[in-house]
Structure formats: structure tokens, C-alpha cells
Amino acid sequence: MSPLPATVPAIVRTRIRAAVHRPSRLARLSRQEAEDRSLVFRLLSLLLQYPDSELTLHRTELTDRVRSLNPSSTAGHLADFVTWFTSQDPQVLERHYVEVFDLRRKSSLYLTYYLHGDTRRRGMALLTLANRYKAAGWDIDGGELPDHLPVVLEFAALAGPGAGEAPLRQHCRGLDLIHRSLQAVDSPYHHLVAALLTLLPPPTEADEEAVAKLAAEGPPNEEVGLDPYGAYGHGEFAPPDAFVPPLPAPPTSRTKGLR
Template structure:
């Protein structure tokens, strides 16, 4: 199967509040470890300052997370994102699957971060949505472009989480509220991606071949 391609309709300028929304979303999409309660409190505080289309979904997620036992939330996170490819948080997977083209896409992302003065940890892949959102919060112009480039994959992830009645669907609803609506070729790309799935050529991830496809989820929000 060939890698799917789609055209973007251009990147809308980032609004001043987008950076705050992307940071809050990033915090909520990281693995709910022992520091998640602090991130949850911060994200809820930030969400309350955002416009309703972005704030409402985030507050629905934070309310759910506050009612959930930490161990239950962590188990649900693993079951959702680590065991279901259709709910993959690694954005280049949707366009390239486990092919060499994905390795090139990962390298380009890392180069983008390096050029902006960012350094990823050894346990982070640059296409994890929490990482991309954190970068977008720090560099809204470049981040908006990256998110728009992966718009079709983000939409497919949002739909998959919605179908699974996952609480993290609310976070993806909030991400979508910061991005231009899907139109034309992008809608077609989502339909094709949903019907065909990512490319399946198993040839490694050179030049990222030394890194596994799925790594422990990054703890975002710290200094870079």
C-alpha cells in the first residue's frame, strides 16, 4: 500500500490563546503518572481562561479525570493508546505506517525542533502528540504548521476515540477547535485513511531504526 498523501488548505495564523490551549492539551495527553494530578490542576486552570470551543471539552475531560482513581485512569490510557493502533498518538504513523518514509518524517520533525532550540529526551519520539503540542505552545507559528500538516491523522484519531467513548476524545475535540476545519482533499484523506489504514511495509524506521515504534509516553511540560 502506498503512503497516503493529502493537501493542506494553508495554515491559519495562531490566535494568542492557542498556545495556552496547546500546552493544556499536551499536559493531558501525557501518561497519567504520579505527577498527573498537578498537571490536571494546571490544565483545568488554563482551560477556564480559553474560548468555549476549546475550553468546554478540556473541562469535561478534567472533570472525568478528577472523578477517576489514578490507577484506573492509567490503565485506561494504556489500553487505549498502547494497545490500539487506531488510537495511536504518534502522528507520522497515520501517513506512513511503519515504513522508511516514517523514519524520514521523524527526522524532519526532530530537525524542526533542533532549529528552534529544542532538545528531545532519549525516551521521546518527536511525533508523539503531547510533544508536538508542547512545541506548538512554545512556537505557535511553527507548531500550527506541524499540526495542520497532520490534520487528517488528528481527525482520524479524534473519530477513533469518539467511537470508543474514550474520555481523551474531549482533548482531541479541543485540539480540533484550534485548527482550521477539514475541507476538500483533507476530508477525502480522512476517509481513505479510515478505509485503508496506514501503509504496512515493514522495513524499519531508518534513520530512527534504533528507536522502537512505541516508547514510554513522554512527561511533557518541563524545561527544554
């Protein structure tokens, strides 16, 4: 399968680049299989970014890449998404993205939130993730936090199976909750998360119980000196029909420097 054309990586706003190329491939994957898997992660990273004018300009090109994938459940979910994505007015896409990802905590794309909530541990988790990127020879040159799902997906695409995908496996329960939340509001974006979940180990019974508890109770909470956002500003999850902005990561001197 041919790689993405040169014009497509230019729209990756996460701007993760390789300072040292040290691929890590699982022994069971052939070189072609690893490259195909990397392409899927890169497509997911692109399609889960905010649908600005630059991204929507390349919708046809992205759709062609999706439809060139070998038949699989992963490819099927991607095809279902791009069918919707290419049929919508750009303003509709922008509004829908903000509603499901920026204004709903249960489908926020910041993965450490589901594991650590609004606690000081989240700041340390962000620092650990950033250090993982650097240790693998990758650097972040952009405005997003290292736990933003498109960033994590781009790292998986560039670093390869194994260590590159470890952050996704670590946050599989949060990803499961995002998928459930998107399904609950009938968002076509659930196809993208469903495609991602097909590439990760299946959930265990303990995973299922943990996700159910997380959906009911929300992640851990702790006061960290941040101003609350309305009635749902202290870490609890809002009802399905309530739109509230997610709290940012606890500020630290190290995470402020991730630019």
C-alpha cells in the same frame, strides 16, 4: 491570562526546552491571544501524557487552569475532559490510557504513523521533524519520538503560531482519525483532540475523503525488518474490539540518538 505555575512544567516528561527563543506569531493574533493559545497547547500536551502519579497529583491545579480559560468551544471541550479526569481513580486513568492509546492503532499518538505507516519513509519523517525542532532553536531531551502528540503540542506552545503549529497542520488527517476512533470507543480523551481540532483549519472535502480511506484501509505498509505483533502486525488496522500494540518507528541511526 497568567502562565502556568512553575510546578506544572516540571511534569512535562517530553522535556522540550528552548535553546534560542525565536517566537513566531501570526499577524492576526495579538500578544495576549498568542499567549492564551500557547497555554491551551501546553494544557493539551500535559493532559495527553500518561497519567502517572505526578500528573494526577496536579489534577486540581490543571483543572483550575482549564476553568480560567475564556469561554469558547475549545475551552468547553477541555472542561468536559477535566471533569471526567478529576473524578476517576488514578488506576482507572492509567488503565484507560493504555487501552486507548497504546493498544489501538487508530488512536496511537505517534502522528507519522498515519501518514507513512510502517514504511522507511516514516523514519525520514521523524528525522525531518527532529531537524525542524533544532532549526527553530528547540532540542529534545527525553525518551519520546518527535512525532508523539504531546511533544508536537509542546513545540507548538513554545515556538508559537505559524512554524510552531506547522507539524499539527501537516498531520491534521491523522488527528481527525484519532478523534473519530476515540469517539467510537466513547473515550473522554476525544474531548482533548476535539479541542485541538478547533485550533486548526477546518477539514476540506479532500481531507474528509482521505480520512475515510485511511480508516478503512489503514496507512501504507512495507516490511522493514520488524517482528510482527500477532494477527495485526503488518500495518493493517485491527477491528474496534481488538487491542494490539502499535509498531515502533523503523530504527535508524539518527532517530536512535533522539534522547
